[in-house]
Amino acid sequence: MLIAAALLLASCASKPPVSLVTPLPPVANPNQPQPPISPHSQQPMRGVWLTTVSRLDWPPIASVNISNDAVRISQQKKALTDKLDKLKSLGINTVFFQVKPDGTALWPSKILPWSDMMTGKIGRDPGYDPLQFMLDEAHRRGIKVHAWFNPYRVTVNTKPGTVAELNRTLSQNPASVFVLHRDWIRTSGDRYVLDPGIPDARDWITSIVAEVVARYPVDGVQFDDYFYTESPGSVLNDSQTFRQYGQGFASKADWRRHNTQLLIEQVFRTIKQLKPDVEFGVSPAGVWRNRSHDAAGSDTRGAAAYDESYADTRRWVQQGLLDYIAPQIYWPFARDAARYDVLAKWWAEVVKPTKTRLYIGIALYKVGEPSKNEPDWTIGGGVPELKKQLDLNESLPQISGTILFRENYLNQPQTQEAVNYLRKRWGE
Known part of the structure; x- marks a missing residue:
């Protein structure tokens, strides 16, 4: 999720290609089923991301080393219910639970091996179903x-x-995609x-989503925002794939965007066929494009x-392929290269003529952290900046x-003034 923050204010030396403004397609395909507006969607979203990759939020790192399975399971479950109790007290009504942190699963999948996040070993059954446990406990507390x-x-x-470790899964069922489809x-x-x-590969990803939804x-x-992910020193080598599948595209960049588009279309269609009420959303980098490269872009400077x-x-918003979009706007009002208010208002204009709901992802992880470029996160414990961001979100109807x-930043010493503020503002 931090790719946007890391890339945004990195050097803009490698200028992206100037393209024509993306033409505005119809707001929604009339043949696509539009999800019914359920009563709960009128409630403001007060959400939190709960990360499992590298056990950043859950499960507790110490629990993985417990040799007694019953004790490990008990500790992991209690850690999760304690978190849910706290979220409920803060007025959080939705948890975005990372069920596929990598090529492994936090449910008994027929496609992916068990995640090593639970036990320390890829493919080892943790002795319970973490996704089912999360659903039972969250729903019991009125949390989606x-x-x-x-x-x-x-x-x-x-x-x-x-x-x-990936190679060792060859004898397991299911084995890792790393050994099955090298x-x-x-x-x-x-x-x-x-x-x-x-x-x-896109079909395979879609089948994993379908397994969970069904x-x-x-x-x-x-x-999340990890579609094509590259770093300057570690670029994705898809030249052969481009030669095989890229006929008819003027550039590899256009072909890559087409591939991402196909995945989104396919997953949206699959979810709606299985369960029309299940919402599909994406949490992309906060900047779509900079105005310097596209007249339709935002007045920002950085990675898009x-x-x-x-x-x-x-x-995707314009075509009605998402029930919601949650751009990661991880900068304060004072950050000139990507002002919070500039981006929030830009996204509000994008969703205005559509049925796609807009949630804003904000940088709890920066609250209370000293930063030369973003000092506002430490002023008053970060509360004034947080208040400005939430006030703006509530002032824009879109x-x-x-x-x-x-999630785990709710438990850190440097965020406690902000957490107390959230409890007063959102809590029961």
Whole structure:
């Protein structure tokens, strides 16, 4: 989720190609089923992302080393219910729960091996179903759960130990995609990822989403901002894929955006066929495009989803392919390169003629953290900046709520003034 923040204010030396303004397509395809507006969607979203990759929010790191399964399970479950109790007390009504942090699952999947986040070993059954447990406990407290998927990431590193562990899954059922479809795997951003240009890989991702939607009473599905992810020193090598599938495209960039578009269309259609009431959303980088490269873009300077992740997020909203969009606007009002108010208002204009709801992702992780470039996060414990952001969100009718990144920052000493403020503002 931090790719946007990391890239945005990185050097803009490699200028993205200037393109024509994306033409405005019809707001929605009349043949596509539009989800009914349920009563709960009138409530403002007060959400939080709950991360499992690298056990950043859950499960507790210490729990993984407990040799007694019953004790480990008990500790993991209690940690989660304690978190949900706190979220309820703060007035949080939706949790975005990371069920696919990489090429593994936090439910008993027939497609993906069990996540090593639960036990320390890929493929090892944790002895319970974390997704079902989360759904039961959250719903009991009146909190909705959106299953959050990282679509293309297979691992968070390329270390020999990681490769050895993936290779060991060959004898398991299901085995890792790393050993079953080695031809789909690329290295990018110093991690193993699926090549988004391979149609079978997109079908495979869609089948994973379908498995969750069909089997579990999730309230929604969310993809994060990791579509194409590259770093300057670790670029995705998809030249051969482009030669195979890129006929008819003027540039590799256009072809890549087409691939991301196809995934979004396919997943949206699949969810609506299975359960029309389940919401589908994406949480992209906060900047779609900069106005310097596209007249339709925002008055910002920095990494843009269209050019960096090959994700034409504005187009998905215009075409009615998302029930909601949650751009990560992780900067304060005073950050000239990407002002919070400039971006929030830009997105409000994008969703205005559509049925797509707009939630704003805000940077709880920056609250109370000293920063030379963004000192506002430490003034008054971060409360004045947080208040300004929430006030703006509530003042614009197109903004339907706010999501905090991420859950464990609610428990850190530097955020406590802000957490107390949230409790007064949102709490019961």
